[in-house]
Amino acid sequence: MAANRTSRRGAKDPRTRGQKMLLRYGWLVPLVTLAVGAGVLAVTYAFASIPLPSDVKLASAAEVYDRNGNLIGIYSGEERRFLIDTNKLPDFIGAAVIAAEDRDFYDHNGISPRGIVRAAWENITGGGISQGGSTITQQYIKNAVLRDPERTITRKIKEAVLAVKLERRYSKKEILGFYLNTIYLGRGAYGIEAAARVYFDKHAPDLTLGEMAYLAGIISAPESYQPKGNQEGARAQRDRVLEAMLEAGSIGQSQADKAMRSKVKAIKDVDGETKTQEAAYFMEWLRKDVLEPEYGSELYTSGFKVYTTLDLGLQSEAEEAVDNQLSAEDKVQAALVSMTPRGEIRALVGGRNFNNVKAARGFNFVSDNGRQPGSAHKPFTLLSAIEQGISPSSRFSGASPAYIEDPICANPDGTPWEVDNYGGSSYGTLDLDQATTNSVNAVYAQLIAEIGPEGVADLLEDFGFSPPEGEKEIPPRCALALGGSDVDSTPLELARAYAGFTARGVLPKVSPVRYIESSEGDCVKSYLPTDQKCGVRAKQGGTTVVEENSADVLNQVLTHVVEGGTATAAAIGRPVAGKTGTTQNNVDAWFAGSVPQLTTVVWMGYPAEQKGQLVPEMRYCSDPELCRPVQGIEVTGGSFPAEIWADFMIDATAELEILSFPTPVSMPSTIINQAPTVPSAEPTEEPSEEPSEEPAESVEPPPVSEAPVTPSAPPPSTVPSVAPSPSAAGGEGENAASAARRAPRRRDGP
Structure with a gap:
């Protein structure tokens, strides 16, 4: 037994030292773990910073409202x-x-x-x-x-x-x-x-x-x-x-x-940055051209409340007015934009499919690329003359064609610039007021030769029009008088310029936004001088371009266009100042008109198409199918566009006071009295002082046409001229391409 005891005491314990320690102190591990965990929790609780929910900036969609607080979209x-x-x-x-x-x-x-x-x-x-x-x-x-x-x-x-x-x-x-x-x-x-x-x-x-x-x-x-x-x-x-x-x-x-x-019924999920049931063209234009350039991605995450100048009631009236003139089977397009003299947008229709965001993203005829304006640009030549002291009572020959021999307008080979009136119609001697009322090309060709195209080019730039692509400034060509020379215009640009006429020479800044609030209701920015949401008035956005009296004289002349000229279809029972415009082959037809409180521009025409898509180059129409007259009628600015304008403006002005345009304090004193422009030929008889015939409309119903239908005797056949191109007789305004070929560039000085 002793041996046995000795062997047991002498036997080596098989457990390692670590295992022995674990057995001896292992019970402490859970306690230490709990203590450490409690310490971590305590430290985290004491020092962890909690961003309060009120401080957490959540990504929120921006809501867009009209001027009356109605939600338009997001x-x-x-x-x-x-x-x-x-x-x-x-x-x-x-x-x-x-x-x-x-x-x-x-x-x-x-x-x-x-x-x-x-x-x-x-x-x-x-x-x-x-x-x-x-x-x-x-x-x-x-x-x-x-x-x-x-x-x-x-x-x-x-x-x-x-x-x-x-x-x-x-x-x-x-x-x-x-x-x-x-x-x-x-x-x-x-x-x-x-x-x-x-x-x-x-x-x-x-x-x-x-x-x-x-x-x-x-x-x-x-x-x-x-x-x-x-x-x-x-x-x-x-x-x-x-x-x-x-x-x-x-x-x-x-x-x-x-x-x-019940069944679980959910609407179709539609991807996109703009969600709206109304005013899709306005919403897309506002996002792309106004808000996104200023706010970037913040627009989509900030929870902004954007209060605009749009009026959803007027927007609905504008869409209805356009829709009433567009047949479902036709390919014709139309656009309308309406603004106050301060530039506040009240309605914007950029094409068909008014409430289709996809269509609005494709092409907006109000703002995307320009169209040839035709005679809708004649007021800028007249205004330039007024600014130079030339009276609207100045008289010129209305014979067609007119031959402009002045070197400033002559062809590069020295031959005269030949200009036809709309439809080849001729008049007797007309003053500038009558020539504007009846949109007589021959008179305006003589006028720009008299005053020079430089002032007209400068005035167009001052009123917000851009030079042609590749040019630093608008070339001073005589074709500017007829809305040619490659200076195109969007309805938005034209509306802004005409609003400048209405504002007595002050070109407004286009203002689609009143103010923007944060998601908490604080003011982010105020855009209009009339709003004080941020505690201070926004700076006045207008720029004075011409003197008040010059604009007053122009507006007085433009009221006659509606009273008894090419735009009688735009008469709405109150003073209206406006101008029609029609281009070659009736591809573009315009009416731009104002009452003292509101300016509206309507464009109608066919877009050029290539592989089923809209393309920027739309001045020329090579496909006769695309160039055919709307609804079988040769459309002029005084027909469908003026009718659309009147349909809209009757409702838009229903609650506005009937006002007259300011009477000019004085009239320009220089009166020009030019003889007929027939080179090397004496007229056989003294031309009459009135148009050869009261103009008659070329479409039904029959107010006034853009030119008389019964021409007077043509000038002698011995007159030298450039062989007329098919576009020479064009619309109210001569075709831009042919005019540019015949009218040389010229600007005095370096």
């Missing part, structure tokens, strides 16, 4: 957000989310122990962090504060700590509201209001019980339960939430049964 990027007052939501909306995501919401302090245990077990057995178990409070912290996609222990600890702190700072009702404004629900929608709009085309307070139950049911995997692709799954998720709400006592059996019987 601008959103990939994320669509609309912050709303959740206190105004029906109780079942919050109840549905709680039933779906956190049934213990009102019992925990931000962390659900049962959820944590379940998540911990799943994560241990799964070998990593994969299971959530987060409360609504934790989900809000994750979505709006941390926004960290990585699932790490550190992030989960911080999430839990911040959730506890959040619960101590805010009430359960407030936290639920934060969550409803930030939760992602698919289709790019963040928050219950955005989801209500993109799924059901309504506001959140208008959601039905079944619709809200569906939205609550897809929070965990919104893209997996889209009604179109997975109707069965969508209904299952909805019904699961309804059953949970019934179990919690949030709803009654009859409510649940009624909601379960």
Whole structure:
């Protein structure tokens, strides 16, 4: 036995030193772990900074309103957000989310122990962090504060700590509201209001019980339960939430049964940055040309409220006026833009398909590229003459064709510049007032030769028109008098210029925006001098171009165009100053007109098409099919465009005071009295002082045409001239290409 005892004492213990230490002190490990964990939690709680929900900048879509506060549409990027007052939501909306995501919401302090245990077990057995178990409070912290996609222990600890702190700072009702404004629900929608709009085309307070139950049911995997692709799954998720709400006592059996019987119906998801049911061309132009260049991506994330100068009532009237003149089977396009003398946009129609955002993105005839303006540009030549002291009583021959021998307008080979009146019609001697009223090309050709094209070119630039591509300034060509020489115009540019006439020589800054507010209601920027939303008036945007009296003289002449000239179709029972314009082959037809409070421009024509797409080059029409007259009628500016203008303006001015344009204080004193421009030939008889015949309209109904239909005797055949091109007789304004070939460039000085 002694030997045995000796052998036992002498036997070596097989356990290692580390194992012995573990057995001796192992019980301390859990305590140390708990202590360290408690220390980490304590330090994190003490020093972690919680961005308060009121300080969290959520990406929100911009809302756009008209001048009367009516919502027009929204601008959103990939994320669509609309912050709303959740206190105004029906109780079942919050109840549905709680039933779906956190049934213990009102019992925990931000962390659900049962959820944590379940998540911990799943994560241990799964070998990593994969299971959530987060409360609504934790989900809000994750979505709006941390926004960290990585699932790490550190992030989960911080999430839990911040959730506890959040619960101590805010009430359960407030936290639920934060969550409803930030939760992602698919289709790019963040928050219950955005989801209500993109799924059901309504506001959140208008959601039905079944619709809200569906939205609550897809929070965990919104893209997996889209009604179109997975109707069965969508209904299952909805019904699961309804059953949970019934179990919690949030709803009654009859409510649940009624909601379960319905099908989940959601509207089609449409991608895009502009969402609108109205004024699509205005919305796209405003986004692309005005707001995005100034605010960039902030436009889509800031939650701006953009209050515009547009009037949705007038916009509707403008669309109706245009639509009434466009036959469904025709390819003709039309555009209308209306603004105040301050440049505030009241209506904008950029083409067909008024409320189609896709169409509006394609091409906007109000603002994208110019068209040849024809005689709608004649007022700038007249205004240049007035500024030089030349009276509208100055007289010129109205014979057609006119031969301009002055070197400033002559052809490069020295032969005279030949100009035809519309339709080849001739007149006797006319003063400038009569020549404007009847849109007589021959007189305007003589006028620009008299005053020089330099002043006209400068005036066009001063009124906001751009030089042709490749030119630094508008070339001073005589064809400017007829709306040619490659100086094209958009309806927006022309409307701004004519608004400058109405504003007595002050060219306005185009102003589609009144002011912008932040999502909190603070003023971001005020755009109009008449608005003081930011505490100070915005700077006046107008630029004085000509003297008031010069503009008054011009407006007085332009009223005669509507009273008894080429635009009698635009008469609306109050003073109107305007001018028609028609180009070669009737491809472009214009009417630009104003009452003292409002200027409106209408364009109508056929776009050139190439491979089914609109292309920028639209001045020339090689396809006879595209050039055919609208509805079988040769359209002039005094026909359909003037009629569209009148249809719109009758409604637009219904509540405006009837005002007259200011009477000129004085008239220019220089009176020119030119003889007929027939080179090397004596007239056989003295021409009459009046037009050879009262103009008659070339379309039904018969007010006044853009030129008389009965020509007087042509000039002698011995007159040297350039062989007339097919476009020589063109429209009211000579064809730009032929005019440019015949009228040389010239500008005095270096």
